[in-house]
Amino acid sequence: MPTKKNSSKKLDNSAFDLKGLFKDVSSSIAVESVGEVISYSDGVVKASGLSEVQSGEIVEIAGTKIGLALNLNEDSVGIVVMGDPMGISVGDIVSRTGRILSVGVGESIIGRVVNSLGEIIDGKGPISIEKYMPLEKMAPGVMTRKSVSVPLQTGIKAVDAMIPVGRGQRELIIGDRSTGKTAVALGTILNQKQEDVICVYVVTGQKRAAVAQTMKILEDHGAMDYSIIVSATASDSAAEQFLSPYTGLAIAEYFLEKGRDVLIIYDDLSKHAQAYREVSLLLRRPSGREAYPGDVFYLHSRLLERACRLNEDNGGGSITALPIIETQANDVSAYIPTNVISITDGQIYLEADLFNSGMKPAINVGLSVSRVGSAAQLKSMKQVAGTMKLDLAQFRELQAFAQFSSDLDERTKKTLDRGVRVNAVLRQGWDQPLNVAEQVAVIFAAVNGYLDTVQEEKVGQWEKAYLDYIHTVGQSLLDDILKEKKLTDPIIERLKDVVSTFNGLHKELMMVEEDNK
Amino acid sequence: MKKVIVTTANKISSKNLETLKKSLVKKYGKELEYDLRLDPSVIGGIKIVVGSRSIDMTVKGQLSQISKQVVTKI
Numbered sequence: 404m405p406t407k408k409n410s411s412k413k414l415d416n417s418a419f420d421l422k423g424l425f426k427d428v429s430s431s432i433a434v435e436s437v438g439e440v441i442s443y444s445d446g447v448v449k450a451s452g453l454s455e456v457q458s459g460e461i462v463e464i465a466g467t468k469i470g471l472a473l474n475l476n477e478d479s480v481g482i483v484v485m486g487d488p489m490g491i492s493v494g495d496i497v498s499r500t501g502r503i504l505s506v507g508v509g510e511s512i513i514g515r516v517v518n519s520l521g522e523i524i525d526g527k528g529p530i531s532i533e534k535y536m537p538l539e540k541m542a543p544g545v546m547t548r549k550s551v552s553v554p555l556q557t558g559i560k561a562v563d564a565m566i567p568v569g570r571g572q573r574e575l576i577i578g579d580r581s582t583g584k585t586a587v588a589l590g591t592i593l594n595q596k597q598e599d600v601i602c603v604y605v606v607t608g609q610k611r612a613a614v615a616q617t618m619k620i621l622e623d624h625g626a627m628d629y630s631i632i633v634s635a636t637a638s639d640s641a642a643e644q645f646l647s648p649y650t651g652l653a654i655a656e657y658f659l660e661k662g663r664d665v666l667i668i669y670d671d672l673s674k675h676a677q678a679y680r681e682v683s684l685l686l687r688r689p690s691g692r693e694a695y696p697g698d699v700f701y702l703h704s705r706l707l708e709r710a711c712r713l714n715e716d717n718g719g720g721s722i723t724a725l726p727i728i729e730t731q732a733n734d735v736s737a738y739i740p741t742n743v744i745s746i747t748d749g750q751i752y753l754e755a756d757l758f759n760s761g762m763k764p765a766i767n768v769g770l771s772v773s774r775v776g777s778a779a780q781l782k783s784m785k786q787v788a789g790t791m792k793l794d795l796a797q798f799r800e801l802q803a804f805a806q807f808s809s810d811l812d813e814r815t816k817k818t819l820d821r822g823v824r825v826n827a828v829l830r831q832g833w834d835q836p837l838n839v840a841e842q843v844a845v846i847f848a849a850v851n852g853y854l855d856t857v858q859e860e861k862v863g864q865w866e867k868a869y870l871d872y873i874h875t876v877g878q879s880l881l882d883d884i885l886k887e888k889k890l891t892d893p894i895i896e897r898l899k900d901v902v903s904t905f906n907g908l909h910k911e912l913m914m915v916e917e918d919n920k
Numbered sequence: 921m922k923k924v925i926v927t928t929a930n931k932i933s934s935k936n937l938e939t940l941k942k943s944l945v946k947k948y949g950k951e952l953e954y955d956l957r958l959d960p961s962v963i964g965g966i967k968i969v970v971g972s973r974s975i976d977m978t979v980k981g982q983l984s985q986i987s988k989q990v991v992t993k994i
Contacts, residue, residue, distance in 0.1 A: 425986075425990065428989045428990060429986075429989075430981075430982035430983075430985045430986050431985070432975065432976065432977050433974075433975075433976040433985065434973065434974070434975050434976075435973070435974050435976070436972055436973055436974075437969065437972055437973070437974040438972055451972075452971065452972030453972055454971065454972045455972070466984065496974070498974070
């Protein structure tokens with residue numbers, strides 16, 4: 404409560420100029436297109452009149468509430484109320500605003516949390532709006548695009564090595580609940596710190612506590628300096644939840660137009676489809692499979708098609724989309740998952756079994772795919788990761804025999820041992836992203852047998868110590884890997900040197916000789 | 921039959937009503953049904969709603985326009 408002294412101070416303050424507020428204010432005869440509320444139920448208003456309203460237009464109900472005109476019928480209009488629907492009565496005047504749904508964006512939106520309407524909800528003051536971006540827009544045409552060739556480093560070894568994502572690609576993160584989907588997405592955001600990529604994290608239908616937690620995590624890691632959160636939580640109206648991905652995309656397109664690279668994460672599209680189903684059923688639109696409306700495919704395809712890479716003539720920017728879908732009981736052949744899989748350029752498939760057996764991130768490398776593939780990979784990474792997928796595939800085939808390892812021939816045992824270690828190297832803490840040079844160094848050691856002498860359980864320790872070692876002793880080597888972009892022979896020699904020296908220094912991590920020979 | 925809702929704060933004089941009806945007939949044709957309403961909260965002026973077009977010349981309407989402009993400035 405401000406004290407009396409404070410409030411009189413405020414009035415004297417020249418920044419609060421009462422007279423100035425009323426300067427330049429004018430009133431005119433308001434000619435509006437209006438209608439009247441005929442009925443209202445469950446967040447949907449049926450209004451008469453409004454003969455000139457446009458589809459998707461914002462309308463004002465009783466002067467204070469905002470609604471979206473979605474159903475245009477011959478003699479009535481179906482309007483979805485945004486925000487708090489309480490206090491609407493039959494007979495209230497509904498008027499057009501002439502604005503199609505759009506969100507105000509400016510540079511100052513970076514680091515902020517907004518809702519589906521673009522309103523600030525983190526309480527840190529208003530943003531200065533530079534442009535109004537429409538939520539619904541045609542995707543960029545074929546001739547304005549360029550093929551994906553620049554990598555988007557997620558910082559996750561399993562992804563960057565074998566399921567590489569490029570800037571402008573759409574890569575789906577799919578899995579059951581609690582398999583680490585959000586963790587993969589957040590890890591990717593954390594890795595963009597040095598990369599000049601703006602991140603937009605769209606939350607649909609989650610708990611507010613979870614959003615608060617996510618915001619804190621991003622703040623603690625300094626990620627809010629280049630990220631924006633769009634939040635439509637579970638208690639927001641279905642209309643707000645259904646619009647939130649489009650709001651996030653509109654914000655991303657503002658930066659795309661300026662030639663920036665943007666990463667947008669939709670967490671998650673399953674809840675988005677459910678919110679859209681709710682809105683459609685309330686608008687009495689005909690329902691189809693699983694009670695989803697007929698255009699639920701179009702709902703996601705028009706969203707994901709706007710993620711693209713533009714050619715130089717159009718700014719050269721890109722939007723990379725990482726949509727998240729939650730499956731039920733690993734069923735990827737359900738309606739919404741199959742829809743989104745067919746739209747995206749690949750998927751990262753997370754499995755609960757892997758997660759429970761300690762493999763984190765729980766990525767099933769066999770079922771995951773990136774249709775852009777090595778076109779979006781650094782050449783040095785391509786060189787080391789090329790054999791990795793093969794090693795792991797062979798390992799998976801032989802895994803069933805792992806229990807009989809003492810009865811197997813040398814060759815099989817070797818494949819198993821190598822596979823176990825390469826697999827162990829893929830384990831990673833979700834908040835510990837590695838830059839591409841570090842990844843190349845670690846994977847190089849794994850696929851070239853330098854881990855074969857390390858004890859199975861100590862591979863994680865080995866990796867940590869090795870990275871520390873290479874940062875102190877071989878920082879120039881890492882810099883060269885980044886600079887040269889491909890592994891030249893001298894670099895390979897230096898890598899071999901560093902690894903062997905390191906192995907020599909850390910005998911405590913190695914297997915005891917008698918067991919091996 | 922187009923419905924015309926005329927809202928005023930006090931009863932509109934018959935002379936003014938005739939002038940109004942004449943201009944409305946000119947614009948919208950003869951088939952008009954008038955609904956005269958009294959609403960003291962509009963303070964003054966007149967509001968005419970024809971079909972789905974509303975022409976707001978009330979004091980209340982002007983005040984709400986001004987308040988919207990001032991509020992966005994704060």
